[in-house]
Amino acid sequence: MKLFDNITKRSFGFNLLVILGVIVLFFIIFFSSLSFLTRHGEEVTVPDVRGKSIKEATAALEKMGFEVEVRDSIYIDTMPALLVYEQTPERGDVVKVNRTIYLTVNKVVPPMVPMPDLEGLTYRSAEMTLRARRLNIGDTIYKPDFATNTVLEQLLNGKPIKPGKEIPEGSNITLVLSSGTGSMENPVPDLVGSTYFEAREILAASNLNVGTVLIDGGVTDTLGAFIFKQSPARRNELGELNLIRAGESVDLWLTATKPVKDSIAAPAPPPATEE
CATH class of the missing domain: 3.30.10.20 (Trypsin Inhibitor V; Chain A)
Incomplete structure (x- = not known):
């Protein structure tokens, strides 16, 4: 009561000055301690946490006063899962303490x-x-x-x-x-009478390709259908072997019935002449 009586006995102007002085003192103390509380003006160099696990990277950054946030994820097949792939700000950057460091980590399951x-x-x-x-x-x-x-x-x-x-x-x-067509020419394989399945195997073994395939209306099983015509043919009209390069194609005609092959014999060599 005595303290209250002393205050009330003071003039209004004196009490107002006391109140203003307390307020000014409070602000001086507050702003003086603000830089200490926020570590204002203190700067540090961002460490390199790439290749570390999230736990290791977070511990290292928080120890230096940084905030840590995993911002994104990516999949790198040559890198173990859950390791830091990228960081922002980057290593070596000088930033203020309490800055947030954003991390990009490697995914566990590839998309x-x-x-x-x-x-x-x-x-x-x-x-x-x-x-x-x-x-x-x-x-x-x-x-x-x-x-x-x-x-x-x-x-x-x-x-x-x-x-x-x-x-x-x-x-x-x-x-x-x-690899392009070969430079060597080889005889065209004889495919007439073979099934389409067999013809494909023969052509593949000779490094030749299946060209256009024309199918007769009665064919129900393509692989089992027979070749009754091919282009280029095995032999030309003179009975000579046609030649083809590796990488070229052979057109095929298919039918359901096995054809009777026309045997075109190769011309006999000329008789030897006596000297």
């Missing part, structure tokens, strides 16, 4: 992407298309064909892969490329 259609593209175009889908080129296999250095087949794990099929990002795609 699925549709397989592109590479057949008919050049090797360079196929490579760019695969990279755009985050797919890799695995092995390259060369096969004789007239369209040099173009993609003939696309394989995944040794098997043909159809365009549009969902496959894991980072998969290795094997490309079968054309």
